[in-house]
Amino acid sequence: MLYTTLKGLLFSACCSFLFALNTATAQERPSNPFNYAPLGNEQSILIMLNKLSRAAPAANPRVISLALSALDCALTQGMSPARNLTVIDYSLVSTQPRLWVFDLVTGKLLFQELVAHGMKTGKNFARNFSNTYGSHQTSLGLFRTKETYVGANGYSLRMEGLESGFNDKAMERAIVFHGADYVDLKLAKKLGHLGRSHGCPAVRRGIARKVIDTIKGEQFLFSYYPDQQWLAKSQFLNCSSSQHLAKN
Secondary structure: OHHHHHHHHHHHHHHHHHHHHHHHHHHHOOOOOOOOOOOOOHHHHHHHHHHHHHHOOOOOHHHHHHHHHHHHHHHHOOOOOOOEEEEEEOOOOOOOOOEEEEEOOOOOEEEEEOOEOEOOOEOOOEOOEOOOOOOOOEOOEEEEEEEEEEEOOEEEEEEEEOOOOOOOOHHHHOOEEEEEOOOOHHHHHHHOOOOOEOOOOEEEHHHHHHHHHHHOOOOEEEEEOOOHHHHHHOOOOOOOOOHHHHHO
């Protein structure tokens, strides 16, 4: 009788422990408040790629696919899902719209805008990229958007660089998303290129607040250029779950 009682108590204790362990594990997993699952396997990524490419026909599908691969890797590593994805293609000339903001829930294009690069990155064409303080060059890779503030460039958005060696000094360098008067096509016609920043992705002053309020608060931003070192070493483009799509 005593043996049976002890056995029952032990079984009950083990069940309680396992329930508590499973509950704690579930709480550690990133929740998805958006009720969507655009990523998780190659087929779902390709479906999302098709949606975004149709929504933004001026964007390079390969660049979008790389952005989705990087995002997929970030989610695989436990980062919380985000509703929006911003993609910047610095392989395009500065006088051409090269920034796109996508709604990952609906697959819709929210913004297509001009965006400046750093003054030491190049003139009309971006050439040189850096993660070094004082370089006045743009950084590549996956970023996480943070909080807004009002500073020297007005209403601005802080960004956290997620890629070691490529953009993880963004906070230290004060690389932020902001509006600027020099992002103006009329001025670009006189200069031969869009105005340039100190390394920040700067957009038109008139649209900056709307874009910032859309992409702020733990959203993802992907900054692209066909830099071979970054493509080969990026921790988010060389994720085991994302390698196949990124190489296509």
